[in-house]
Amino acid sequence: MRRLYKRKxxxxxxxxxxxxxxxxxxxxxFLTTYSFEGVLMKIEEGIELPVSKxxxxxxxxxxxxxxxxxxxxxxxxxxxxxxxxxLILSHLKELKKRGxxxxxxxxxxxxPFYKIRNYIRIIVQAGFSKPFLAVLPE
Amino acid sequence: xxxxxxxxxxxxxxxxxxLLIPVMNLFLVLLPFVIETAFLxxxxxxxxxxxxxxxxxxxxxxxxxxxxxIENMSVTIYxxxxxxxxxxxxxxxxKRFEEDLLKIxxxxxEIVNIEIKVSHDVIYxxxxxxxxxxxxxxxxxxxxxxxxxxx
Numbered sequence: 008m009r010r011l012y013k014r015k016x017x018x019x020x021x022x023x024x025x026x027x028x029x030x031x032x033x034x035x036x037f038l039t040t041y042s043f044e045g046v047l048m049k050i051e052e053g054i055e056l057p058v059s060k061x062x063x064x065x066x067x068x069x070x071x072x073x074x075x076x077x078x079x080x081x082x083x084x085x086x087x088x089x090x091x092x093x094l095i096l097s098h099l100k101e102l103k104k105r106g107x108x109x110x111x112x113x114x115x116x117x118x119p120f121y122k123i124r125n126y127i128r129i130i131v132q133a134g135f136s137k138p139f140l141a142v143l144p145e
Numbered sequence: 146x147x148x149x150x151x152x153x154x155x156x157x158x159x160x161x162x163x164l165l166i167p168v169m170n171l172f173l174v175l176l177p178f179v180i181e182t183a184f185l186x187x188x189x190x191x192x193x194x195x196x197x198x199x200x201x202x203x204x205x206x207x208x209x210x211x212x213x214x215i216e217n218m219s220v221t222i223y224x225x226x227x228x229x230x231x232x233x234x235x236x237x238x239x240k241r242f243e244e245d246l247l248k249i250x251x252x253x254x255e256i257v258n259i260e261i262k263v264s265h266d267v268i269y270x271x272x273x274x275x276x277x278x279x280x281x282x283x284x285x286x287x288x289x290x291x292x293x294x295x296x
Contacts, residue, residue: 026168030175033175037175047181047185047186048187049184049185049186056188057269057270057274058270058273059189059191059273059274060277060281061189061191061276062189063189063191063192064187064189064190065187065188065189065190111188111190114269115269116268116269116273117268117270118268118269119267119269120263120264120265120267120268120269121265121266123269124263124265127193127293128293131195136195137192137194138193139190139191139192139193140193140273140276141190142188142189142190142191142273143188143189144187144188
């Protein structure tokens with residue numbers, strides 16, 4: 008009779024073994040994916056980055072996302088038809104004042120280069136020495 | 146009797162709580178990591194060097210230089226201003242391009258930088274592909290310098 012009662016009590020106890028197993032798996036997953044180099048970056052909606060073999064980590068959080076019809080800097084959307092170029096330049100100068108060392112260009116892989124070249128010029132005009140092109144690691 | 150049973154049951158329920166608190170704490174610690182990996186991504190980059198005043202001043206005609214003219218359908222390699230080869234993207238591009246760059250690299254080991262000129266209609270992915278090959282360890286150009294056309 009006592010044995011029966013004991014068995015009844017057991018299902019109410021919390022089994023920590025399975026939880027710890029799950030945590031071990033999660034921990035292993037985070038340790039393998041975590042890297043201390045570079046910064047994590049949000050890829051803007053509608054942009055498919057080019058794939059590359061480059062292993063140079065992105066070392067700056069400020070980025071300019073270029074797609075066919077818009078340019079996004081710091082969450083602010085500009086028109087990419089050239090009319091907003093002056094605004095883009097002043098925004099980049101503001102970022103430079105705030106301490107940005109480089110600007111990362113996120114551009115869609117299918118864009119023709121003339122779209123990107125225009126913004127490389129603006130980045131240089133704003134006082135940045137060189138642009139970095141963000142890519143997806145292969 | 147009923148009171149005793151109720152007391153026993155309520156005791157059983159509170160038994161979970163102390164054990165669950167550290168587990169929930171652990172979950173809370175892991176939560177930011179989960180959100181971070183869901184929305185943000187670890188990206189890599191290509192550094193696009195721009196010509197400096199110094200490099201322009203050194204270009205006195207005696208120094209050797211390699212220039213790549215990247216066009217929509219092909220890449221032309223210029224060695225000291227003379228056309229070395231023109232390789233089409235559809236004609237076994239990677240192998241030929243790597244072979245030509247290696248040939249130049251072996252003949253002129255003093256050249257460490259490569260200059261690129263990009264035509265306006267080149268697809269961005271093709272430019273990245275060419276940069277990948279130029280910076281490949283076996284070829285080993287240290288810097289790829291982007292030269293813009295005069296507006």
